[in-house]
Structure formats: structure tokens, C-alpha cells
Amino acid sequence: xxxxxxVGPAPDLVSDVFARACTSRAAFEDxxxxxxxxxxxxxxxxxxxxxxxxxxxxGVSERMLAQTLRALERDGLITRSDAGTIPPRVDYALxxxxxxxxxxxRGLADVxxxxxxxxxxxxxxxxxx
Amino acid sequence: xxxxxxVGPAPDLVSDVFARACTSRAAFEDxxxxxxxxxxxxxxxxxxxxxxxxxxxxGVSERMLAQTLRALERDGLITRSDAGTIPPRVDYALxxxxxxxxxxxRGLADVxxxxxxxxxxxxxxxxxx
DNA sequence: AGATGGCACTTACCAATAGTTAGTGTCGAG
DNA sequence: CTCGACACTAACTATTGGTAAGTGCCATCT
Numbered sequence: 001x002x003x004x005x006x007v008g009p010a011p012d013l014v015s016d017v018f019a020r021a022c023t024s025r026a027a028f029e030d031x032x033x034x035x036x037x038x039x040x041x042x043x044x045x046x047x048x049x050x051x052x053x054x055x056x057x058x059g060v061s062e063r064m065l066a067q068t069l070r071a072l073e074r075d076g077l078i079t080r081s082d083a084g085t086i087p088p089r090v091d092y093a094l095x096x097x098x099x100x101x102x103x104x105x106r107g108l109a110d111v112x113x114x115x116x117x118x119x120x121x122x123x124x125x126x127x128x129x
Numbered sequence: 130x131x132x133x134x135x136v137g138p139a140p141d142l143v144s145d146v147f148a149r150a151c152t153s154r155a156a157f158e159d160x161x162x163x164x165x166x167x168x169x170x171x172x173x174x175x176x177x178x179x180x181x182x183x184x185x186x187x188g189v190s191e192r193m194l195a196q197t198l199r200a201l202e203r204d205g206l207i208t209r210s211d212a213g214t215i216p217p218r219v220d221y222a223l224x225x226x227x228x229x230x231x232x233x234x235r236g237l238a239d240v241x242x243x244x245x246x247x248x249x250x251x252x253x254x255x256x257x258x
Numbered sequence: 259a260g261a262t263g264g265c266a267c268t269t270a271c272c273a274a275t276a277g278t279t280a281g282t283g284t285c286g287a288g
Numbered sequence: 289c290t291c292g293a294c295a296c297t298a299a300c301t302a303t304t305g306g307t308a309a310g311t312g313c314c315a316t317c318t
Binding site: 015016017018019020022023024027028029031032033034037038041042056057058059073074075076097100101104105107108109111112113114115116118119120121122123125126127 | 144145146147148149151152153156157158160161162163166167170171185186187188202203204205226229230233234236237238240241242243244245247248249250251252254255256
């Protein structure tokens with residue numbers, strides 16, 4: 001057996017989010033970047049058109065949304081389907097991998113949403129000093 | 130029964146990460162911001178000193194790490210304990226809430242770490258166009 | 259019928275944000 | 289006796305992100 005061939009089977013041990021050069025770190029940064037997480041969360045509720053996403057994710061500029069969606073598509077987390085019609089119609093949806101990620105983000109969002117009173121208290125305490 | 134009184138009991142329904150003005154949105158952005166998530170991930174492995182975190186999270190500047198940790202402390206996700214000695218010694222650790230969040234982030238990181246081959250493939254495909 | 263707004267973007271410009279470098283004061287190691 | 293570690297902060301600069309406007313076509317409102 002080729003020794004080079006034998007390296008393949010355990011790729012999960014070599015990927016590390018903490019490593020600057022690792023793909024997982026880059027993907028993690030893409031996923032957790034300001035608008036990506038919100039976009040993934042929105043797509044977790046079902047496919048959306050560009051304008052729908054723009055309205056759902058309060059505060060995104062069109063520029064940043066387009067940029068964000070391109071990055072997520074590149075990482076294979078979402079699909080983009082352009083109907084090619086006029087007026088234009090483009091639908092975005094999660095891939096299976098994207099769905100996993102979105103589920104994780106939903107979990108995080110749930111934790112934080114229900115912790116709002118606790119967080120507000122902590123902030124008040126902190127700001128009092 | 131006072132109609133105003135009846136609104137109180139379900140605070141989980143009023144917090145929404147998508148709402149720009151909601152505390153949960155702000156906290157979510159703090160948690161998912163570039164260095165926070167990595168810092169929380171590191172603290173998920175146990176308490177760390179400032180310098181330890183700096184080394185663990187490859188690429189953070191001292192400035193950004195200090196800023197990040199202050200934000201997380203303010204939100205009640207981590208604690209900061211200054212021994213007051215010289216040379217200085219400051220330990221950071223997760224609060225129970227922070228631990229919940231860190232666990233969620235760990236899940237995300239695990240998904241992405243094991244999806245590295247898939248992501249690499251998706252990127253190659255995308256870039257080929 | 260002419261103006262308005264939605265569609266999914268892109269481009270140019272400028273403000274805000276993040277990274278880089280240098281400094282603080284004390285101590286232990288070489 | 290100079291160097292580095294420690295946990296930061298302050299000043300400067302590079303990069304990023306938000307704002308505003310433009311694209312071309314169509315449907316609706318007036």
C-alpha cells in the first residue's frame with residue numbers, strides 16, 4: 001500500500017478552528033461573521049429570496065447581504081438559484097451542511113433569547129462600575 | 130385581570146435575534162464576532178490567563194483580545210479575576226451562561242471541522258467558475 | 259400616460275472598525 | 289544588566305463596512 005494513500009482516513013484530527021491556516025477556521029469565521037449567522041438563521045426557516053432576506057435581517061445593506069451570500073455559497077452552505085426571468089428572481093436555500101450549521105446557530109440564538117433578562121442585569125451591573 | 134399584567138409571563142416570545150433593538154441581537158453579535166467565538170471556545174476547555182488566550186487564539190492582537198474579553202464580561206458570559214499581584218495575573222473563566230454558549234459554539238466548530246473536505250471541494254467548484 | 263416602486267444586484271465614496279507598533283512598571287532568568 | 293513575560297493602553301494606519309446612487313425592466317398607482 002502506498003504510504004501516501006494511508007494518510008487519508010482520519011481528516012477530523014487535523015482540522016482545528018484555532019489554527020489560522022485551517023479551512024475550518026476560515027469557514028467558522030464566515031459562519032460567525034456579522035451578517036452570515038443571521039442570514040443562515042433566516043434560511044433555517046425556509047428558502048428566501050434576496051429581498052426577503054434583506055427585510056428579515058434588519059439592518060443589512062444590499063452590498064453586505066450580496067457579499068455574505070456569495071461567501072456562504074462558496075463554502076457550500078447555501079445554494080443560489082437564479083430563475084433567469086425578468087424581473088429577476090433568485091432563491092437561496094440551505095444545503096444539508098448549511099442546515100446543520102443553521103441548527104447550531106438556532107441553538108445559540110435560543111440560549112441568548114431566553115437569557116435576555118440575565119444579560120440585561122449583567123450589563124447594568126457592569127456599567128454601574 | 131389587568132390586560133397590561135397579562136403581557137408579562139412570556140418574555141421568551143418578545144426577544145428576537147432578528148430585531149435590531151433586542152438585547153439578544155446585540156449579545157448574539159458579541160458572541161459571534163470575530164474573536165469572541167474563538168475566545169469562548171478556548172475558555173470552554175477551562176480557565177485561561179490573558180497571555181494563554183492570546184497564544185491559543187492564533188492571530189488576535191492584544192488590543193482586540195482585551196476589547197473582546199471586556200464585551201463578554203459585560204454580557205455576563207465570562208468572569209475576570211485579577212489577582213492584583215505583580216507581575217500581574219488575570220484569570221478568565223466561563224459563567225454558567227457562558228458555558229452554555231461555548232457548548233453551542235463547540236458544536237458548530239465540530240460540524241465545520243469534520244466538514245473540511247466537503248467545504249474544500251465546494252470552494253474549488255465555486256472558484257472554478 | 260407618467261411617475262413610483264420593486265426586483266437583484268454593482269460601483270464609488272466615506273466613515274467606522276480593526277490591526278500594528280510602541281509604551282507602561284515590576285519582576286525573574288540568563 | 290539586559291531581555292522577556294505579564295496584562296494591558298494609546299496613537300497611528302490599513303482594511304472593512306455602511307450609504308447613496310445607478311442598472312434595466314416590469315407592475316401598479318394616479
